[in-house]
Amino acid sequence: MTILAPPAAGFEASAEIVVIGAGACGMVAALAAEGAGGEVVLLERDAVPSGSTALSSGLIPACATAAQKARGVSDDAATMAADILAKAHGETDAAMVAHLCRQSTVTIDWLNEHHGLDLDVIDSFLYPGHSAHRMHGTPSRTGGELIGALTRAVAAAEVPIVTDAHVTALFAESDGKVRGVRFSRPDGGQEDLGCGALILACNGFGGNPAMVAELIPEMADADYFGHRGNQGDAIVWGRGLGAELADLASYQGHGSVAQPHGILITWALMMEGAIQVNLEGRRFSNEHAGYSEQARKVIAQPGGKAWNLFDAARHQLGMEFEDYRQAFAAGAIKTAGNVDELARVTGLPAGALAETLADGAAAAAAGATDNYGRTFAKPPLSPPYHAVLVTGALFHTQGGLSVDGDARVLRGDGQPLPNLFAGGGAARGLSGPSDWGYLSGNGLLTAVTLGHIAGLRATELTRATS
Template sequence: MSSLDTEPQRRTLDDASAEVVSADEVEFDVETDVLIAGAGGCGLTATLAACENEDLTVTLLEKSDEVGGNAALSTGMIPAAGTRFQREAGIEEEPADMARDILEKNGHEADAELVQHLCEHSVELVHWLVDDWDLSLHLVDDFKYPKHSEYRMHAPPGRNGEHLVAEMRDRIESRANAELLTNTPVTKLVAKDGAVEGVVAGSVREEAIRAGKVILATDGFAGNREMVRAYCEADIADALYYGSDGNTGDGIRWGAELGGALASMDAFQGHATVVSGTGALSTYAVVMNGGILVNADGERFGNESKGYSEFAVDVVRQPDGVAYEIFDERIFERLQGEFDDFDRAIELGSYTSADTVEALATELGCAPEATRDAVESYNAAVETEEPDEVGRTDGRNVLSPPFYGTEVTGSLFHTQGGLVVDEHARVLREDGSTVDNLYAGGGTATGISGHGADGYLSGNGLTTAMGFGRLAGLHAARSFGE
């Protein structure tokens, strides 16, 4: 997590500095078959997929000293529709149901064919991770994120992305034909006649690496304040940044310099409930189990169940950019021990409790009487099964003493726009042709969330990170030498 206030100015797409060099000007130091830039969810998945071809050498480079990127900061939940884990739980749904939810959430602004393709691939993705790579995933069937019509999240232990990332790293390090290097940033692409031939990488000493295929998995640009200001709405540009510091738009700029088309550059995922002070993430399961948010005046200011991404903007727009999350002991006890994020927030002393709403509000710093009235109005709507004052009908339960709460702020997690790719995650130019030997996934590629914050559906990030990652790795390995 970083506010980026002390970060140096980052490069933008308008920067004149070249980040692609000609192969004619480079003497390659080493070679590999498939090179992946970035060891987040996309890069790790792409590496697993590519190294299944034991005849190939696969190299994964990460600029930071730890792998995982935003995937490690997430819940690690992978949405998939039609898995055997759903069927075992008595859930019957198809990839088309997941695609419908995604497209309805983004107002059908995303590429429908690509959304359907990723949703169909999601079933193979989850089964492959569990069956072929022995990853620990289980179906989450005790709550639904906003606008999910069915239980379809497949989570690692603790519902924590760190566990998912650790297992993936372990599997990669066990492969003789896969190499993972940290603290080794890719700094430039090497190309000839528009086709990628390798990269330049290294921090202390740069090396030119020849590669048959290059997969860009450097995530988006949420860690680059200048690019965020250039493309995303002003209300989120100066919000707290809660993502990996390495997400500075590198891969997007490299691909664009080679003629790669860009789309949905204004799209991003925010989060509405990062705890002020401790910086812990108060999982949105608090809200979807019945919690509400009020501002300093004790007033609810929007429908919390519309989603944590767009609601983050609503929170940022409140006085001082903060809100107050109000819930009860039933929710507290239900979530404790289920989410590592929630347990960490508890350990950091993020939550206050009281026997009355007024006492809780006084402790938190929001208007006591107005907060009490907001809870009473909400409870009355729940009891009568009518929409409440903000129009909410989902994820509601009567709140009863003792009550719990915390001060939260809205934050920026990651961007959702980038390079346009095809069904194999190959980077495309405006005319529909491919940039030879170049792939992109995750935040480096155009996402499936449409525009702005409103189109983000929970899980969209890992759907494109791990979905495109596997598609890129499989195609790169299959087509190597072409």
């Protein structure tokens, strides 16, 4: 990943705007640029666009949307921003949070109205830390369906996506103005493409073990659950261009990935009354603090694993989710008629397990808050029980290039680079400096909102300078 001097003879082929990466951010940026009259080309290293977006649950938080209003959900940007800031303990850019919350309304309504995305609100439960039902997803609530819908929208808008195009270098002037990119092909060939503006939508560095070990050492040995092609290229180029980088130790973890199946088990179960115990049959945390920081807590338990325990009612809730259904079909979800059988199918010590379940049931019956700070407000678990063995994993990194409200990449002195934009996992997120600041949906929130803004502003820039 290098920065090269632009060729003296210029480029044989050029586009006004080049977008690197065809995940949610890149697709949305391309749609926005095309809609504003820009001439845009998307470059994607894979043969078929997927990215971490396809691996995700595809749920995008947004406030005051038409979809919320249709379901009678009352919400606004100030409330949403307060939720994000509270989760990040205020250790993030409050102005950017407020800006992107306002933008979320515009972006989700535009994706539905202009690009037929069919994003609706999940109103069956509240995600941890959100004070309103504001998670928007496509009907199956999968990232695969989301990226499929975006791919169709990009095709309908006739935006060219060049796949199997791995960008390996940028061409830039000494003042940081990007003139073009170089990408390699699977046959070893390479091609150059000039541009008037560049949008970095190539996510973070979760797929690069050396960078994870350097920047997030606590997750160096954890499973990575995101897209392997996200190698930190935006950060490497940003360093080369003198860009400011922020919150590089920030990440989204998840404390509930089925073992050994590697399937995400929705945290909705925890929010609705499930509990998590270690291999000694004991609870070890406030499961409602957040699923991101739970990754580290699970990994710290004996064997680095835990069991999620719940019952038939919560199992039915899980079955609303495609990945849970897959886990069930794969045999990851165990069933037991009583505590003794639960001990047998999980291998947990029967005495400790019985005590833990009894304590949980008593807390739930009383609506009590336990020593970890969890308030039990849902009905107690009752037999038959269900259980799934899980571990903690790294989902995606949240640190990256500092951008301003126009998604322009900032230099170390706070001034924007001439024509470089970034969004999604390539840009600094809204989650503060560590793992505890990630509020559900912060990933796709910055992917779609900054992508939307970047596409519009890059088009304005190239139109103004052409």
